[in-house]
Amino acid sequence: MPNLSTILKGEITRLARKEIKAAVDPVRKANAGQRKEIAELKRQMAALQRDLKASLKPSKVVKQEGEAPAGTRFSAKGLKSLRAKLGLSAGEFGLLVGASGQSIYKWETGKGVPRASQLPALASVRGIGKREAAKRLASMQ
Structure with a gap:
């Protein structure tokens, strides 16, 4: 037969755990809600910081006619792919941007870079298609 003290001790432990659980559960639930x-x-x-960072970047709006947009970059690879996309020779592309065919070739191979004054013309050609390029060439010739 089990000892009375062992049974009593087990019952006290069980009741103590039950009381502790009842007291701790609301705190546990509140903690989970606060973590969420x-x-x-x-x-x-984080979203607000991203928005703030984006709003502090310089805008790429053209400020004056003929002025390069802020942040205009030049890439030899990009120039070469643009010229290929338009299907133009270096000389024809040079006519569009106001440079010689040799200059276009040097820019594409990385042996030279366009002057800052030539960047607006390059930027204006970026968004056109084959038909528009052909129209502009026809009007220039």
């Missing part, structure tokens, strides 16, 4: 809220606030803060 903190995670959501962190996501909102």
